[in-house]
Amino acid sequence: MNTSKQPQRQQPPETESNISDLMPYIKAAKGKFPSKEELFAEVNRDRDNRKKVIKTVQYTAVLVFCALGVWTVNPAISTDTYSTRYAENAQYTLHDGSKVHLNSNTTLVTKLRLRSREIMLDKGEAAFTVKHELRPFMVAVNNSTVLDIGTVFNISKWQQSFVTTVLEGEVELQTGEQKNRLTAGQSIHVTDQAAGAPYLAEMEMVTAWYSGKILFNKTPLKDAIASIQRYRKAPIKLDPRVEELLITGIYDISKVEQLLDSMDTMFPVIVTRANDGEINIQKMHS
Template sequence: MSSRSPSERLLKQALSWFFLLQSESCTDEDRQRFNHWFCKSEAHQAAYAHAERLWSEVDRLKEAADVPGLREARQWRSKRKSINVVGWAVFFLISSVLMRVGWLEYSAETIIYSTQLGEQHRVTLADGSSIIMNTATRLSVRISPLQRKIMLDTGEAIFNVQHEIWRPFIVNAGALQIRDIGTRFNVHKQQAGPILVTVLEGAVEINGVRLNAGYQQYYSPYADPRTLLRPIDIGQVEAWQHGQLVFRQTRLGRVVAELERYHPIHFVFLDPAIARETLSGTFGTDDLPFFLSSLEKILPVRVKPLPGNKSLLIDWADKKM
């Protein structure tokens, strides 16, 4: 079935059929005519599916005082009155509201934002929410009357959400759907597949499971997420937006992987055991030379650039390089 949004004409037809089928005055002949219309093309089927979804979603707007006709719509639906002069007036009122909301919903623009290696960027959305994007990040934003959807393709971002009861804020990252509950949270989608979600304030629901402030959830296709929940130092997670990387007894392999996110460089360990060494410290995201000189002071290792200056070799300091 086609996933394209229906035309305004087809959506209006679908809404007319939807309301007629809900009424007590709907006859067997009406149902036969509907079946003929419905089976005529995939476009008709897609339009009717949109009409059904639109009606199911309209309840989310019940807190929005500036949208007329919704109370009448719900009353008309629950009482299922026979279609008469008043019923048709309500029908056209409901149809106009649904058409207006529906057209805004399906015509909402999707905007793509991205950052280059080492770049950070702040985006302020129309609803007052903001997104702080870290290095090498790509995401898309779609804000409509019924929902706010973000698709994080790759990279990392902090989401500062203006909570709205009737319009959810949802971030999709891989197989995860992260829904805000009055929230400020960080999402890091790594290239290899694992995803880190950290709640800085408030709470989120991740695929329906609540995660509270001060906790980080690590998602990997190879591990049980229940075993990868841990309390986190919020300041350490937020440090990147201030141009810093904070490490506390962190394995060197993970440290250099972080640095590779900010610089066009690749680290090579001559001995895999070196990658398991740990270090602590705070380093600037844009100051690679300082990190390299500090590394040789903190650990018994030496760093040497390989031909082409795009890779750095790390070996034990007591060996000849």
């Protein structure tokens, strides 16, 4: 019977020696490489940072989208209505710093928008001194638009027509597809069909109302009566046979009633007044 023991396997002596030799390097490496806990913490931090970046991008995208939407819609920041009564004029400073001077019996609505400044002249006459800024300044009258280009300008409106006069700078008038550029000293007459050609303005006549005057210079009586009508509520009826008679003179707006009463001393007409204030000017029979 073989009772001999199997020889036991022994580690080569050089193995222990090799490990002991590597220990200084292993200890040194521990300080240079992160532990498992540190690796998991770093992964979590990276994940949280990515989430924050994604949220920031999402929020920024939403803000940009909303801003673009607001810019496209061009919302109104403020809306105001200004008006004057008969034989009254008034001056106002708008929210953007522009100034407007209203003649008698005038109504206009202003809309200060994000990207534009819009005015609608409903009736009457107004002078605009525009403050320069990036937002365009536009006045809508009937079916036309007057665009300011660094300007002081006057608009006088009747029912189906109006006259724009430039005192300083320029305006661009658009009526349908038609565009006209006006410079200082020019006027243009616009009807509901089209705009006429620009012409040299009679500046004293245009601006007389600023100081409470009404001025005529060989003005046809039909045009003079239309101007006088602005300062009284009751209508003035004019015989078509005397519409082309010419009138010249400077008169106080506050005294238009006296002017109407004196028409029979200037022209071959008869002036009659009704109880409701209506005035009838008829050609005198020869």
